[in-house]
Amino acid sequence: MLRPKLPTMPQPTGLVTPPAVIESPPAVPVPYPAPAPAAPASSRPAVQLTSGATLALIGGGAAVVLVVGAVLVSMLLAVAVTAASVAVCAVVVRSVLKDR
Numbered sequence: 001m002l003r004p005k006l007p008t009m010p011q012p013t014g015l016v017t018p019p020a021v022i023e024s025p026p027a028v029p030v031p032y033p034a035p036a037p038a039a040p041a042s043s044r045p046a047v048q049l050t051s052g053a054t055l056a057l058i059g060g061g062a063a064v065v066l067v068v069g070a071v072l073v074s075m076l077l078a079v080a081v082t083a084a085s086v087a088v089c090a091v092v093v094r095s096v097l098k099d100r
Contacts, residue, residue, distance in 0.1 A: 049057070
């Protein structure tokens with residue numbers, strides 16, 4: 001019913017000449033480029049953490065985790081309180097409308 005139409009290959013007309021043979025030139029070895037000079041060492045010293053700095057980083061990270069956790073818990077509590085108050089309002093409205 002629905003069949004794709006395949007294009008037909010055009011047939012050559014007239015005298016067909018064979019393709020010419022092309023010879024490639026002989027391979028010439030290419031010399032490798034000279035290695036690049038090494039980059040100079042940076043003049044900045046490496047960061048070295050003392051034990052006090054390590055403790056400060058750990059304490060700061062723990063404080064951030066605690067603050068973010070407290071904010072998330074308070075947001076969750078706000079959503080729970082709002083849902084409970086909406087549920088109580090729905091029960092009150094339902095009881096008021098039921099009596100009519």
